[in-house]
Amino acid sequence: xxxxxxxxxxxxxxxxxxxxxxxxxxxxxxxxxxxxxxxxxxxxxxxxxxxxxxxxxxxxxxxxxxxxxxxxxxxxxxxxxxxxxxxxxxxxxxxxxxxxxxxxxxxxxxxxxxxxxxxxxxxxxxxxxxxxxxxxxxxxxxxxxxxxxxxxxxxxxxxxxxxxxxxxxxxxxxxxxxxxxxxxxxxxxxxxxxxxxxxxxxxxxxxxxxxxxxxxxxxxxxxxxxxxxxxxxxxxxxxxxxxxxxxxxxxxxxxxxxxxxxxxxxxxxxxxxxxxxxxxxxxxxxxxxxxxxxxxxxxxxxxxxxxxxxxxxxxxxxxxxxxxxxxxxxxxxxxxxxxxxxxxxxxxxxxxxxxxxxxxxxxxxxxxxxxxxxxxxxxxxx
Amino acid sequence: xxxxxxxxxxxxxxxxxxxxxxxxxxxxxxxxxxxxxxxxxxxxxxxxxxxxxxxxxxxxxxxxxxxxxxxxxxxxxxxxxxxxxxxxxxxxxxxxxxxxxxxxxxxxxxxxxxxxxxxxxxxxxxxxxxxxxxxxxxxxxxxxxxxxxxxxxxxxxxxxxxxxxxxxxxxxxxxxxxxxxxxxxxxxxxxxxxxxxxxxxxxxxxxxxxxxxxxxxxxxxxxxxxxxxxxxxxxxxxxxxxxxxxxxxxxxxxxxxxxxxxxxxxxxxxxxxxxxxxxxxxxxxxxxxxxxxxxxxxxxxxxxxxxxxxxxxxxxxxxxxxxxxxxxxxxxxxxxxxxxxxxxxxxxxxxxxxxxxxxxxxxxxxxxxxxxxxxxxxxxxx
Numbered sequence: 113x114x115x116x117x118x119x120x121x122x123x124x125x126x127x128x129x130x131x132x133x134x135x136x137x138x139x140x141x142x143x144x145x146x147x148x149x150x151x152x153x154x155x156x157x158x159x160x161x162x163x164x165x166x167x168x169x170x171x172x173x174x175x176x177x178x179x180x181x182x183x184x185x186x187x188x189x190x191x192x193x194x195x196x197x198x199x200x201x202x203x204x205x206x207x208x209x210x211x212x213x214x215x216x217x218x219x220x221x222x223x224x225x226x227x228x229x230x231x232x233x234x235x236x237x238x239x240x241x242x243x244x245x246x247x248x249x250x251x252x253x254x255x256x257x258x259x260x261x262x263x264x265x266x267x268x269x270x271x272x273x274x275x276x277x278x279x280x281x282x283x284x285x286x287x288x289x290x291x292x293x294x295x296x297x298x299x300x301x302x303x304x305x306x307x308x309x310x311x312x313x314x315x316x317x318x319x320x321x322x323x324x325x326x327x328x329x330x331x332x333x334x335x336x337x338x339x340x341x342x343x344x345x346x347x348x349x350x351x352x353x354x355x356x357x358x359x360x361x362x363x364x365x366x367x368x369x370x371x372x373x374x375x376x377x378x379x380x381x382x383x384x385x386x387x388x389x390x391x392x393x394x395x396x397x398x399x400x401x402x403x404x405x406x407x408x409x410x411x412x413x414x415x416x417x418x419x420x421x422x423x424x425x426x427x428x429x430x431x432x433x434x435x436x437x438x439x440x441x442x443x444x445x446x447x448x449x450x451x452x453x454x455x456x457x458x459x460x461x462x463x464x465x466x467x468x469x470x471x472x473x474x475x476x477x478x479x480x481x482x483x484x485x486x487x488x489x490x491x492x493x494x
Numbered sequence: 495x496x497x498x499x500x501x502x503x504x505x506x507x508x509x510x511x512x513x514x515x516x517x518x519x520x521x522x523x524x525x526x527x528x529x530x531x532x533x534x535x536x537x538x539x540x541x542x543x544x545x546x547x548x549x550x551x552x553x554x555x556x557x558x559x560x561x562x563x564x565x566x567x568x569x570x571x572x573x574x575x576x577x578x579x580x581x582x583x584x585x586x587x588x589x590x591x592x593x594x595x596x597x598x599x600x601x602x603x604x605x606x607x608x609x610x611x612x613x614x615x616x617x618x619x620x621x622x623x624x625x626x627x628x629x630x631x632x633x634x635x636x637x638x639x640x641x642x643x644x645x646x647x648x649x650x651x652x653x654x655x656x657x658x659x660x661x662x663x664x665x666x667x668x669x670x671x672x673x674x675x676x677x678x679x680x681x682x683x684x685x686x687x688x689x690x691x692x693x694x695x696x697x698x699x700x701x702x703x704x705x706x707x708x709x710x711x712x713x714x715x716x717x718x719x720x721x722x723x724x725x726x727x728x729x730x731x732x733x734x735x736x737x738x739x740x741x742x743x744x745x746x747x748x749x750x751x752x753x754x755x756x757x758x759x760x761x762x763x764x765x766x767x768x769x770x771x772x773x774x775x776x777x778x779x780x781x782x783x784x785x786x787x788x789x790x791x792x793x794x795x796x797x798x799x800x801x802x803x804x805x806x807x808x809x810x811x812x813x814x815x816x817x818x819x820x821x822x823x824x825x826x827x828x829x830x831x832x833x834x835x836x837x838x839x840x841x842x843x844x845x846x847x848x849x850x851x852x853x854x855x856x857x858x859x860x861x862x863x864x865x866x867x868x869x870x871x872x873x874x875x876x
Contacts, residue, residue: 113593113594156731162553162554163547165545165547165616165619166547168623169619169623169627170619171545171548171576171619171620172544172574172575172576172619172620172621172736172862172863172866172867174575174862174866174867175733175734175736175749175863175866175867176622176866178733179733179734179735179736179740184733184734184735185732185734185748185752186732187731187732187733187753187867187869188575188867189573189575189585189586189731190573190574190575191571191573191574191586192572192573193556193571193572194553194554200571203571204571204573204586204589207586207589207593207595208589208593210593210595211495211589211590211592211593211594212495212592212593213495213592213729234547237547237551237552238553238554239554240558241550241551241552242515245551347595349538349571350567350568350569351556351557351560351561351566351568351569352557352561352567353557353561354554354557354558358561366567367557367567370567480554480556480557481554484554484557484558484561485554485556485569485570487569
């Protein structure tokens with residue numbers, strides 16, 4: 113396999129972008145990534161998108177993007193793994209460049225969720241239709257059950273859950289592209305509207321529009337495009353059962369654990385080597401379970417990690433310095449790529465007020481559904 | 495890049511399979527491909543599916559497949575390029591094996607179209623929502639306009655169009671997995687119900703359920719799994735404008751031409767080297783345009799090729815010996831892989847009554863929408 117580098121970044125602001133369409137958001141992010149690298153051609157594109165067909169009546173996004181990008185002819189492959197679609201797009205682009213078949217490949221993601229569709233019901237098509245969605249449960253309910261299991265098994269508290277939201281809003285307040293740029297207090301989180309007991313509004317990531325793109329090339333060509341290339345050290349992906357009820361322990365995300373192990377193994381690194389991480393906090397309980405599955409915290413201690421400041425900027429291992437899905441926003445197909453952008457900015461030393469000092473190795477973890485799929489990438493400043 | 499081989503084949507019958515579900519069809523094809531190769535593990539899967547979310551309310555097919563296949567943990571990536579989703583799945587799997595990252599990767603496709611959804615409207619989400627579908631046009635209408643343009647520019651006749659259907663039904667009658675196993679006469683085609691002038695019912699591929707899977711591995715390991723490996727010589731993919739009205743010439747499929755050129759270039763071969771081809775005849779006019787764009791016939795002569803028997807079994811270059819989409823059926827996400835299965839069976843010499851004598855090099859061409867995306871693969875018996 114050839115070594116592969118990230119050499120260009122592009123991202124729209126995340127939010128309720130009523131004046132922007134699926135196609136305009138995609139083009140904006142793609143062009144920004146190409147401009148960032150000074151590239152004027154592409155060999156291919158992988159586009160993560162969960163549900164363009166259901167949200168805005170548009171499947172077959174490949175030719176739409178190529179055409180509106182002014183690059184008719186370029187191969188564009190849409191990939192989907194629910195909310196992990198962006199991470200999977202990076203993985204596929206990585207393989208195409210690593211194989212030697214292509215040099216300049218864009219990995220991107222987009223979702224236009226605010227356009228009239230019932231977002232909660234559309235998202236529920238990422239749960240098991242026959243055993244979950246059909247019976248009326250949606251993702252807030254599934255993650256509430258995960259939270260209840262974690263509280264029962266490990267003594268995780270409502271304050272632990274709330275601490276994740278407080279931390280991520282504090283980080284996101286420093287991110288100019290975040291959907292919610294205000295801090296929230298522990299009291300505000302704990303008094304916000306109940307959505308699915310024990311999860312409250314401020315434990316939940318929002319419904320968002322947005323797009324993000326990163327340009328990849330072989331590492332040995334990276335200097336043509338940037339002074340600060342970032343190498344992709346590893347890609348790990350895994351699945352679990354789609355249905356939460358089929359898992360051995362609903363409070364343990366086995367696909368996250370397996371995707372993490374695969375990435376650590378490929379990189380020849382372990383959790384202690386990671387300087388900064390972006391993980392999938394679609395609900396506050398998700399961040400707690402994910403950092404345990406990635407061995408950033410002992411099992412059962414994920415809640416304490418946020419409460420004690422270990423995972424805050426300035427702490428032992430900053431997690432979600434971008435503000436995470438909670439504060440930055442969660443246009444589901446774009447999220448996995450937005451995570452990569454934050455990590456690459458951190459490794460380039462360009463994260464401004466959110467900069468993690470001397471960050472050299474970073475990790476992203478992007479998840480689909482209630483943990484049915486997960487993809488982990490590890491990056492290194494070179 | 496490492497050389498890659500196809501070493502296992504699996505396919506359900508195609509048809510109106512009311513008693514089968516998306517998940518049962520997927521599992522059946524995947525297990526058959528693994529059994530065919532004698533493989534008991536997988537490093538990864540690429541699953542082509544156009545619109546599970548719209549057809550049966552199910553996105554996020556990766557964990558669903560892995561779980562029901564009894565292989566929880568295996569990475570599964572869904573890819574989508576409308577009716578070219580299967581071909582794109584093969585391309586992504588090819589890159590993963592060629593890169594050296596994985597050895598045993600399944601490329602597959604599935605679609606469950608008969609389950610209550612309005613198939614024509616769901617399929618129309620592969621057209622440009624803003625400039626085409628929103629105004630009420632669906633694919634029979636788009637291809638009817640392509641047919642009208644081809645007739646006006648090149649003098650193609652209604653008999654030429656009908657000859658494609660007659661030929662493909664004659665082939666499909668010999669295919670035990672085809673949806674329609676009866677021959678039709680020119681008169682029957684020309685007297686069938688008008689769908690979108692000049693296209694009649696017997697010019698149109700049906701609404702189908704089905705799944706297909708092929709197992710890939712590095713060529714140097716192929717003998718562990720089969721006595722008759724088939725090498726993937728090339729993969730070419732291209733896009734055009736999504737909207738038909740934006741193309742220079744609606745009767746010329748430029749994405750097909752470009753994807754073909756890229757594949758010929760990669761293989762170091764030309765159209766005269768191809769012994770047998772499976773191409774995307776979603777409507778009879780499509781086969782005519784495709785064989786011109788791939789240089790199997792001169793521009794404007796695609797209709798004559800079917801009428802004179804050049805592209806029939808026993809002719810100069812048999813096209814769609816499987817029966818094509820017209821007779822074999824067209825479960826859209828599975829079609830691209832079913833084409834590969836036919837070509838590999840032909841190159842293995844296992845095509846029975848449909849066998850093309852001494853076939854050594856074969857080609858598949860799979861198309862999305864009205865030609866907005868196209869992917870071509872070239873295969874060789876080794």
